Amino acid sequence: MSGTSGAPGARVVQLRGAGRRFGSHEALRELDLTIHAGERVAVLGTSGAGKSTLLALLGGSLEPTAGTVEVFGEDLAGLTAARRRHLQRRIGSVSQHLALIEQVRVLHNVNAGRLGQWSTARALASLIWPRSLDVVRDALDRVDLGWALHERTERLSGGERQRVAIARLLVQSPELVVADEPVSSLDPVRAAGILGLLGTTSATNASSSTASTPVRTLVVSLHQPALAREHCTRVVGLREGRIVLDRPAAEVQDSALHDLYELV
Numbered sequence: 001m002s003g004t005s006g007a008p009g010a011r012v013v014q015l016r017g018a019g020r021r022f023g024s025h026e027a028l029r030e031l032d033l034t035i036h037a038g039e040r041v042a043v044l045g046t047s048g049a050g051k052s053t054l055l056a057l058l059g060g061s062l063e064p065t066a067g068t069v070e071v072f073g074e075d076l077a078g079l080t081a082a083r084r085r086h087l088q089r090r091i092g093s094v095s096q097h098l099a100l101i102e103q104v105r106v107l108h109n110v111n112a113g114r115l116g117q118w119s120t121a122r123a124l125a126s127l128i129w130p131r132s133l134d135v136v137r138d139a140l141d142r143v144d145l146g147w148a149l150h151e152r153t154e155r156l157s158g159g160e161r162q163r164v165a166i167a168r169l170l171v172q173s174p175e176l177v178v179a180d181e182p183v184s185s186l187d188p189v190r191a192a193g194i195l196g197l198l199g200t201t202s203a204t205n206a207s208s209s210t211a212s213t214p215v216r217t218l219v220v221s222l223h224q225p226a227l228a229r230e231h232c233t234r235v236v237g238l239r240e241g242r243i244v245l246d247r248p249a250a251e252v253q254d255s256a257l258h259d260l261y262e263l264v
C-alpha cells in the first residue's frame with residue numbers, strides 16, 4: 001500500500017491484534033484500535049498499564065511482537081529505510097525522556113524538528129549557521145520560552161525542557177503527534193496551553209487549512225483525566241495491557257474513570 005492521506009476522516013492508525021511482550025511479560029495484548037484524522041485521543045491508565053508501550057508502537061520506536069501496526073496505511077514492520085524516513089516525517093513523537101541534546105543551545109534542539117526535511121549537509125551547516133531562526137523563535141514563543149533561544153539546554157528546568165521538546169515538534173509540524181506524558185512537569189495552566197497547541201487542528205497552519213489540508217491527529221498519554229476530558233475528543237483506557245475503555249471524551253463518566261484506576 002502506498003499510504004493514506006491525513007485528510008479529515010481518513011484512517012491514520014490501525015492496530016490489529018497488536019501485542020508487545022518483554023521476555024515473559026505481556027505489556028500489551030490483542031489491541032484492536034482505529035484512529036481517524038483529526039481525532040485527539042487520550043490514553044489513560046495506571047502506571048504500568050502499557051501507555052508508553054502503545055505510544056512507542058505508534059511512533060515506530062518499538063515493534064509489536066504480535067499483530068500489526070499500520071500508520072497512514074503502512075505496516076510499520078518491514079518498511080524500507082527510505083519509506084520509514086518518509087513516514088517518520090509525518091509522525092512527531094515526544095517521549096518521556098524528551099531526547100534533547102543537553103550540551104547545545106535550545107535553538108539547535110528545536111531546529112532538530114526539521115532534520116527529517118533537510119539534507120545531511122544542510123543539517124550540519126545549521127549547527128554553525130542556524131537556519132530559519134524566525135520559525136524557531138515563533139515555536140519557542142508559542143510555548144512561552146522565547147527568552148531561551150540561546151540558552152544552553154542543560155540549564156533549563158524539567159518543565160522548560162519539556163516545552164523545548166514541544167517546540168521541536170511544532171517546527172516539524174507533523175500530521176500525527178504521539179506524545180507520552182508531555183505535560184507531566186508543567187503547572188496546570190501551562191499544561192492546558194500545551195495540550196491546546198498539540199491539538200491544533202491543522203498540521204500546517206490552521207488559518208490556511210482547506211478540505212484537502214491534512215488535519216492533525218493527536219495521541220497523548222496523560223495522568224490527569226480532567227485534561228483528557230477537556231482537550232481530547234476520545235479516551236482510550238488501558239488496564240494490564242488491554243483496552244478496557246474506549247469512548248468519546250464527553251461521554252466518559254467519573255464511574256468509568258474510577259473503574260479504570262481502581263487498584264486490583
Ligand SMILES: Nc1ncnc2c1ncn2[C@@H]1O[C@H](COP(=O)(O)OP(=O)(O)OP(=O)(O)O)[C@@H](O)[C@H]1O
Nearest residue numbers: 022025026027045046047048049050051052053054
Ligand atoms: N523495555 C522494557 N523491558 C521490560 N519491561 C518493560 C519494558 N518497557 C515496559 N516494560 C513493562 O511493560 C509494562 C508497561 O509499561 P509502560 O511503560 O508501557 O507502562 P505505562 O502505562 O506507560 O506506565 P507509566 O504510567 O508508569 O509510564 C510495565 O510492566 C513495564 O514494566
